[in-house]
Amino acid sequence: MADGAASRRSRFTPEREAVLYAAVFDLLCEVGYDSLTMDAVATRTRTSKATLYRQWGGKAELVVGALRHAKPGSVAGVDTGSLRSDLYGLLLNEDDSAREQRSALMRGLAVATHRFPDLGQAFRELIVDPEMDDFRRVLRRAVDRGEVSADNPALDYVAHMLIGAFAACVLVYDQPPTHAFLHSYLDAVVLPVLGV
Amino acid sequence: MADGAASRRSRFTPEREAVLYAAVFDLLCEVGYDSLTMDAVATRTRTSKATLYRQWGGKAELVVGALRHAKPGSVAGVDTGSLRSDLYGLLLNEDDSAREQRSALMRGLAVATHRFPDLGQAFRELIVDPEMDDFRRVLRRAVDRGEVSADNPALDYVAHMLIGAFAACVLVYDQPPTHAFLHSYLDAVVLPVLGV
Numbered sequence: 001m002a003d004g005a006a007s008r009r010s011r012f013t014p015e016r017e018a019v020l021y022a023a024v025f026d027l028l029c030e031v032g033y034d035s036l037t038m039d040a041v042a043t044r045t046r047t048s049k050a051t052l053y054r055q056w057g058g059k060a061e062l063v064v065g066a067l068r069h070a071k072p073g074s075v076a077g078v079d080t081g082s083l084r085s086d087l088y089g090l091l092l093n094e095d096d097s098a099r100e101q102r103s104a105l106m107r108g109l110a111v112a113t114h115r116f117p118d119l120g121q122a123f124r125e126l127i128v129d130p131e132m133d134d135f136r137r138v139l140r141r142a143v144d145r146g147e148v149s150a151d152n153p154a155l156d157y158v159a160h161m162l163i164g165a166f167a168a169c170v171l172v173y174d175q176p177p178t179h180a181f182l183h184s185y186l187d188a189v190v191l192p193v194l195g196v
Numbered sequence: 197m198a199d200g201a202a203s204r205r206s207r208f209t210p211e212r213e214a215v216l217y218a219a220v221f222d223l224l225c226e227v228g229y230d231s232l233t234m235d236a237v238a239t240r241t242r243t244s245k246a247t248l249y250r251q252w253g254g255k256a257e258l259v260v261g262a263l264r265h266a267k268p269g270s271v272a273g274v275d276t277g278s279l280r281s282d283l284y285g286l287l288l289n290e291d292d293s294a295r296e297q298r299s300a301l302m303r304g305l306a307v308a309t310h311r312f313p314d315l316g317q318a319f320r321e322l323i324v325d326p327e328m329d330d331f332r333r334v335l336r337r338a339v340d341r342g343e344v345s346a347d348n349p350a351l352d353y354v355a356h357m358l359i360g361a362f363a364a365c366v367l368v369y370d371q372p373p374t375h376a377f378l379h380s381y382l383d384a385v386v387l388p389v390l391g392v
Binding site: 031032034035106107109110113114115120124128153154156157159160161163164165166167168169170172173174184185187188189192193 | 227228230231302303306309310311316320324349350352353355356357359360361362363364365366367368369370380381383384385388389
């Protein structure tokens with residue numbers, strides 16, 4: 001459905017589009033997909049609703065555009081030479097606001113990705129799958145260096161352990177994980193189970 | 197706020213109340229808190245909206261009542277004599293529908309517990325905290341038996357690992373964890389990191 005939006009001739013400059021997508025992303029994190037309205041987007045961005053509908057067609061297309069635009073910091077560039085410092089780099093160098101935004105996004109999309117399969121598919125294709133691929137590359141390099149045994153069964157679950165730490169903090173304790181929590185979790189769980 | 201509901205004289209038999217709470221719980225899992233309406237509850241349970249409001253006061257009170265009533269299967273009764281079989285028992289003996297309902301609840305409450313602090317507090321007090329306490333008892337027994345070292349730092353994160361496995365499956369892959377997944381996750385991650 002994002003292709004439909006892309007094929008329409010844009011009435012926005014790239015800068016204006018970036019501002020608009022950022023507002024949509026913020027609203028998504030604040031109120032969730034269900035409660036996000038075109039009215040709220042229009043008000044916050046001082047854009048007419050008619051313009052929004054003409055450009056994007058609807059809420060789903062607008063949110064997919066915002067997801068596509070958000071592209072969280074890439075894992076791929078991290079390559080420090082050891083798994084421990086790769087994982088520290090990935091999780092601990094992210095600043096608090098990035099971590100809070102990631103947590104809020106997860107919360108904001110939790111119901112919607114299930115109820116609206118197109119949105120769920122876009123979320124997985126644009127956000128989840130690229131991150132998983134990058135993570136697999138980080139782990140593959142650790143195996144190639146001999147840091148982790150290639151047949152360690154926990155290799156398949158590193159993403160679950162990490163996503164899980166975020167999700168448990170967000171869903172159960174209603175707060176994004178702190179820097180100290182993530183450091184301790186890596187040292188107590190993720191690295192030991194990988195034999196590092 | 198649930199106390200307010202409890203102190204009102206009930207117009208429902210316990211059986212009728214159980215049916216009503218079950219319907220609220222199902223709706224919560226299906227559409228999430230935001231989209232759950234008193235209209236939908238009234239329609240599904242063939243009750244007048246006026247009666248619902250008279251008895252519970254509002255949506256938040258009704259949902260808290262349903263959460264309180266749902267009481268997921270207690271962890272406390274499980275005591276097989278080994279941590280491995282305690283954890284297998286806890287996670288693998290749950291049938292598919294109970295697992296799906298737990299997943300759906302997590303999804304349905306994800307945004308709401310953040311946006312509505314009273315609801316979040318009720319969720320933590322009624323569902324999360326009792327389960328965490330029970331889990332701590334299971335782990336404490338394993339330490340007392342000498343199965344797990346008392347200073348293993350992963351002891352603090354067993355709940356995160358398990359909640360995380362659920363949440364990652366639900367939020368990221370949009371499906372509750374399968375029996376095979378949970379078995380494999382326990383064997384590959386949770387038990388090894390505890391040294392079992």
